[in-house]
Amino acid sequence: xxxxxxxxxxxxxxxxxxxxxxxxxxxxxxxxxxxxxxxxxxxxxxxxxxxxxxxxxxxxxxxxxxxxxxxxxxxxxxxxxxxxxxxxxxxxxxxxxxxxxxxxxxxxxxxxxx
Numbered sequence: 001x002x003x004x005x006x007x008x009x010x011x012x013x014x015x016x017x018x019x020x021x022x023x024x025x026x027x028x029x030x031x032x033x034x035x036x037x038x039x040x041x042x043x044x045x046x047x048x049x050x051x052x053x054x055x056x057x058x059x060x061x062x063x064x065x066x067x068x069x070x071x072x073x074x075x076x077x078x079x080x081x082x083x084x085x086x087x088x089x090x091x092x093x094x095x096x097x098x099x100x101x102x103x104x105x106x107x108x109x110x111x112x113x114x
Contacts (some may be wrong), residue, residue, distance in 0.1 A: 020080065
């Protein structure tokens with residue numbers, strides 16, 4: 001049974017930083033490309049960033065390039081998202097997903113506000 005548990009969200013001021021984590025279990029994490037997606041209040045799901053199974057290839061949506069860094073530790077079955085220089089428009093529930101899958105986890109809330 002696939003289980004993805006996100007953590008690390010919270011309330012932060014504009015310009016601040018957060019590090020999200022996603023603990024994976026129930027599948028062979030190391031063979032999957034993984035993504036972070038988010039959903040802002042009243043809006044649809046939005047892809048944020050992705051990382052190849054080995055971690056060698058990463059990609060980002062334009063609005064987070066240079067501010068967010070995705071990483072993974074296959075030995076720990078964990079996905080990360082380091083978010084710096086946060087902006088109010090980054091406010092959303094953040095989910096980790098297997099590439100091509102819809103979020104089925106609870107996600108972690110990120111709120112950027114002064």
